[in-house]
Amino acid sequence: MTGGRVLFRGARLVDPASGHDGAADVLVEDGVVAAVEGPGTSSGPRDGSVLDCDGLVLAPGFVDLHAHLREPGREDKETVETGSRAAAMGGYTAIAAMANTDPVADGLAVVQEVRALAEAAGLCEVHPVGAITKGLAGEAMSEIGEMAAAGVRMFSDDGRCVQRSRVLRMALEYARTFDVIIAEHCEDESLAEGAQMHEGYSSSLLGLAGQPSEAEEIVVARDLLLARLTQGRLHLCHLSAAGSVDLVRGAKADGLRVTAEVTPHHLALTDEDLAEYDTNRKVNPPMRSSEDRDALRAGLADGTLDAVATDHAPHAVEDKEQEFDQAPPGTVGLETALAVVLTELVGPGRVSLLRAIEAMSTAPARILRASGHGGPVEPGRDANLVAFDPGAAWVVEPPFASRSRNSAFLGRTLRGRVVHTMFGGELVVHEGKAQR
Amino acid sequence: MIKHLLSMTQLSREDVTRILDTADSFREVGTRVIKKVPALRGRTVVNLFYENSTRTRISFELAAKRLSADVINFSTSGSSVAKGESLKDTALTLEAMGADAIVIRHSSSGSPATLTRWVTASVLNAGDGTHEHPTQGLLDLYTIRERFGRIEGLRAAIVGDVLHSRVARSLTFGLSKMGAEVTLVGPPTLVPPDAPAWGAQVSYELDPVLPKLDVCYMLRVQRERQRQQFFPSVREYSRLYGLSRERVDMLPEGCMIMHPGPMNRGVEIASDVADLPQSVITEQVTNGIAVRMSLLYLMLGSSRGELAPSEDDDGTAGERAPRSDGGAS
Numbered sequence: 001m002t003g004g005r006v007l008f009r010g011a012r013l014v015d016p017a018s019g020h021d022g023a024a025d026v027l028v029e030d031g032v033v034a035a036v037e038g039p040g041t042s043s044g045p046r047d048g049s050v051l052d053c054d055g056l057v058l059a060p061g062f063v064d065l066h067a068h069l070r071e072p073g074r075e076d077k078e079t080v081e082t083g084s085r086a087a088a089m090g091g092y093t094a095i096a097a098m099a100n101t102d103p104v105a106d107g108l109a110v111v112q113e114v115r116a117l118a119e120a121a122g123l124c125e126v127h128p129v130g131a132i133t134k135g136l137a138g139e140a141m142s143e144i145g146e147m148a149a150a151g152v153r154m155f156s157d158d159g160r161c162v163q164r165s166r167v168l169r170m171a172l173e174y175a176r177t178f179d180v181i182i183a184e185h186c187e188d189e190s191l192a193e194g195a196q197m198h199e200g201y202s203s204s205l206l207g208l209a210g211q212p213s214e215a216e217e218i219v220v221a222r223d224l225l226l227a228r229l230t231q232g233r234l235h236l237c238h239l240s241a242a243g244s245v246d247l248v249r250g251a252k253a254d255g256l257r258v259t260a261e262v263t264p265h266h267l268a269l270t271d272e273d274l275a276e277y278d279t280n281r282k283v284n285p286p287m288r289s290s291e292d293r294d295a296l297r298a299g300l301a302d303g304t305l306d307a308v309a310t311d312h313a314p315h316a317v318e319d320k321e322q323e324f325d326q327a328p329p330g331t332v333g334l335e336t337a338l339a340v341v342l343t344e345l346v347g348p349g350r351v352s353l354l355r356a357i358e359a360m361s362t363a364p365a366r367i368l369r370a371s372g373h374g375g376p377v378e379p380g381r382d383a384n385l386v387a388f389d390p391g392a393a394w395v396v397e398p399p400f401a402s403r404s405r406n407s408a409f410l411g412r413t414l415r416g417r418v419v420h421t422m423f424g425g426e427l428v429v430h431e432g433k434a435q436r
Numbered sequence: 437m438i439k440h441l442l443s444m445t446q447l448s449r450e451d452v453t454r455i456l457d458t459a460d461s462f463r464e465v466g467t468r469v470i471k472k473v474p475a476l477r478g479r480t481v482v483n484l485f486y487e488n489s490t491r492t493r494i495s496f497e498l499a500a501k502r503l504s505a506d507v508i509n510f511s512t513s514g515s516s517v518a519k520g521e522s523l524k525d526t527a528l529t530l531e532a533m534g535a536d537a538i539v540i541r542h543s544s545s546g547s548p549a550t551l552t553r554w555v556t557a558s559v560l561n562a563g564d565g566t567h568e569h570p571t572q573g574l575l576d577l578y579t580i581r582e583r584f585g586r587i588e589g590l591r592a593a594i595v596g597d598v599l600h601s602r603v604a605r606s607l608t609f610g611l612s613k614m615g616a617e618v619t620l621v622g623p624p625t626l627v628p629p630d631a632p633a634w635g636a637q638v639s640y641e642l643d644p645v646l647p648k649l650d651v652c653y654m655l656r657v658q659r660e661r662q663r664q665q666f667f668p669s670v671r672e673y674s675r676l677y678g679l680s681r682e683r684v685d686m687l688p689e690g691c692m693i694m695h696p697g698p699m700n701r702g703v704e705i706a707s708d709v710a711d712l713p714q715s716v717i718t719e720q721v722t723n724g725i726a727v728r729m730s731l732l733y734l735m736l737g738s739s740r741g742e743l744a745p746s747e748d749d750d751g752t753a754g755e756r757a758p759r760s761d762g763g764a765s
Contacts, residue, residue: 196545204628205445207545207567207602277546321524323544325565 005029005048006427008420010039011058011387016358017375026058028383031425035379053387056419059357060375061093061124061384063364065183065261066158066237066309067334069126072113073102078314078403080117080126086312086334086402087124088428091386091418094125094370095334099136100159106131106142108150122436123428127368130155132171132182138162141171148178153369156183158237161219163189165226172232181259181367183235186219186244187211187285196325198240198286202271208324213241213292216285220244224251227258235367236260238311240285242295249304259367261309262296264340265331265408269293273408279320279327281408283311286329300359301351307364308356310337314404331408335400340409342390342416353390372424383425392417401434440559441731442548443568444609452614456578459723459730465502466725476505479736482535483509484526485562486517486542491697491721492562492572496539499728505736508535523547527554537736540564558735566600572696573606575727577614579720580651583692588615593645594636595621595677596655596704597666599628603696604655608636619645622677625666626657642677646686653694654679654704670703679705684712692716 006028013024013036023039029048069083078086080097087095097114099105105114111128118126130147134140136157144155155175161184162168172182192211197203199210220236224247227234239245239260248260269287281287299305313330320327341360345351351359365374372382394417396409421429428435438446447455465471481500485493493509500507510530512518517526523542530538537558540548545565552559563569581587592611598604598620611618618636620627631638639645646652657677659670667673679693687693693705693715701707710717 199629201630201633204630204634205605207565207605209566277549318522321522323523323542323550324546325544 007050008053008058009050011053011056013058014354014357015375015377016354016362021354028425031383033377033379033381033383056387057390058387060361060377061386062091062360063370063373064092064095064310065307065364067095067097067312069097070314077316080114081121082403084121084123085434088421089401089434090334091338091421092124093384093423094373096127096129096154098158099129099131104131104135106134108146111147111152124423132157136160144175148180154181154183158185161185161187169226172226172230176232181233181235183237184223185237186216188215188218191215197274198271198288200271200289213243216241217243220247227256234258238263240266240288242292245295245299245304259306261307262300262305263311264333264337267296268340268344277324279324280331280406282327282329283331284329297350308359310334314402315406320406332402332404332406336396336409339414339416343414383422385422387420388418390416440552441570442561444570444573444606449613455574455730456581459578459726462729463726471502474504475733476503476736479505479536480534481505481507481537482530484538484540486512489541495724496728499725500732503729503732524554527551531555563602567602568606569602570606571728572603573610575724576607577610578723578727579716590616590650591648592616592651593619593621593649594653597626597657598622599626601655608634621645623667646683649687649691651692657704674703679709681706684709
């Protein structure tokens with residue numbers, strides 16, 4: 001279903017950018033929103049298609065600040081194309097592709113390769129993230145200016161944390177010239193050395209080496225101080241600890257330019273979910289205590305944590321089907337993020353639907369400056385939209401659009417399923433099926 | 437009923453009693469001239485040892501052989517594992533060869549639990565990383581019960597590197613399950629911060645604990661922990677937490693001194709202390725064979741499922757009177 005005119009009829013339009021939450025017909029024409037009208041007022045295009053959206057929520061397409069697409073380097077786990085397809089199936093129209101590929105995206109070559117692959121796939125917009133330091137080594141800064149000039153807006157050594165304060169200080173300062181974001185994976189590597197999970201009662205029972213929350217909180221505190229010193233734009237990735245939420249809340253109250261994200265799995269699971277040594281639930285940062293999880297939920301609800309980001313981390317079956325301490329950390333997330341948020345947060349009333357969509361679309365689009373994404377859904381705007389059934393129950397199990405299936409939620413029944421994803425006016429997912 | 441023995445935490449108090457009672461009857465077999473009963477004739481037990489452990493492997497091997505099982509020792513050096521075979525593929529191979537039980541020792545915590553996903557054989561944890569070593573815990577309980585005639589109400593201290601000790605976990609859970617009072621002793625760096633939630637008390641000093649003990653259990657401390665900065669020197673560790681002759685004099689008469697072996701003489705235990713009559717370290721070894729025979733018999737014997745059912749079974753089977761003859765005759 002390419003181009004032309006498409007009418008989303010009778011949906012509940014939830015559009016955080018305009019504050020709209022109510023029934024509407026949305027007409028799309030030539031890649032842009034042509035009309036947003038009261039339900040039933042639009043007769044539909046004569047030469048286009050009508051999508052009956054009764055019972056569905058229509059929202060601006062989701063934006064993921066944090067996905068690992070593994071290409072170049074580990075195409076057996078994921079490619080830009082399969083990752084883009086997983087994103088589209090999850091309702092995403094723009095995603096940020098992390099820099100820890102092989103070779104690392106620390107220069108123009110990999111950035112342009114990823115962008116070209118994404119354009120060829122045509123399933124969503126892919127924003128390559130540049131590395132802060134060459135080879136993610138935490139020492140020499142990569143050519144941030146050159147990559148910024150080519151349109152890179154976010155820089156991160158994710159997977160690694162910049163250990164040396166001086167290096168991060170310089171990066172935050174230097175990046176100001178280009179007004180780009182420095183996104184940190186917060187982990188004091190000496191405190192976290194050898195850790196397999198969160199340090200607490202569960203780790204003591206399971207005999208797995210733990211890392212305390214302080215391994216993250218110490219770096220969050222340091223980074224916030226450096227952001228104050230440099231006035232740089234700091235973004236904190238996948239926060240996991242209650243103390244981190246408090247630190248960010250305080251920094252925002254002080255007027256610092258900081259943003260933060262949280263993953264669906266940290267919002268849903270805790271260290272107790274590792275009781276059976278399920279390597280698909282081994283993630284970094286680790287899932288922590290129920291108190292931490294509750295603080296993350298509260299932080300998302302009150303806006304301290306700006307965005308939900310997946311940290312989509314595909315791994316091969318043979319890498320995950322190993323002894324717990326030998327399996328790499330990470331869970332896929334693009335295809336389950338919406339359902340986890342709806343099931344764990346919106347359903348039980350912990351977060352409103354409007355706030356949830358803001359955190360999955362409007363806020364990350366603003367952080368990434370992904371123009372045309374995140375709404376508002378108004379005439380003249382790019383047609384990047386998702387329609388989902390908030391009540392549809394489904395069991396998380398293969399097949400996935402992702403090339404990997406290491407989901408922390410395998411076997412779980414979740415509620416909420418993407419029905420249509422429209423990217424640039426094209427229905428890339430129609431009736432739950434990828435169209436390309 | 438238990439199919440696998442992965443941890444002490446999975447066993448009920450009734451399970452433990454039954455395992456120890458059955459071990460009692462098997463201990464007699466070890467005193468015969470012909471130390472063999474036909475209970476597991478035709479069954480195959482595989483010892484899958486990813487870590488060297490001569491003592492535990494031989495103990496399991498003897499236990500299985502005395503029950504007339506066929507025993508395969510699969511050591512990982514010089515095998516397909518050394519060529520990079522994964523645990524899963526090794527497991528599937530052993531499964532295809534018809535193993536009835538797999539006894540696994542592995543340096544990674546949770547490996548026995550992982551193994552159960554891939555095999556139908558019973559899995560026995562012979563020590564996994566820093567998690568548990570349930571057969572060691574059971575043989576320690578057996579040794580304690582044999583000496584005192586009971587476990588309930590006894591006071592035990594487990595001294596040393598609790599954080600990294602699978603023996604400490606299994607024994608602590610076992611002792612508190614059976615109603616003993618456990619104190620974990622060691623420097624704060626080597627006692628898990630959440631250990632009080634295990635149902636044990638914690639003391640960072642050894643001397644005040646000693647005068648009240650029935651059981652003083654010394655853990656092996658690895659010298660590499662010094663390099664990892666858990667304590668400043670072996671000398672200081674030994675002075676603060678080692679069981680010296682002077683400390684033995686602070687123990688009440690009749691207090692048992694235990695150690696899972698292998699010992700670091702002069703570090704956690706003074707050499708002459710290890711050889712005192714109140715040290716039961718060699719008895720622990722002898723009892724290990726009987727306890728492992730008991731487990732193999734109960735898990736693989738002709739009528740599988742004689743262990744008391746766990747809570748999720750329907751309650752009716754639990755009414756069965758536990759057998760204590762061990763079926764060895």
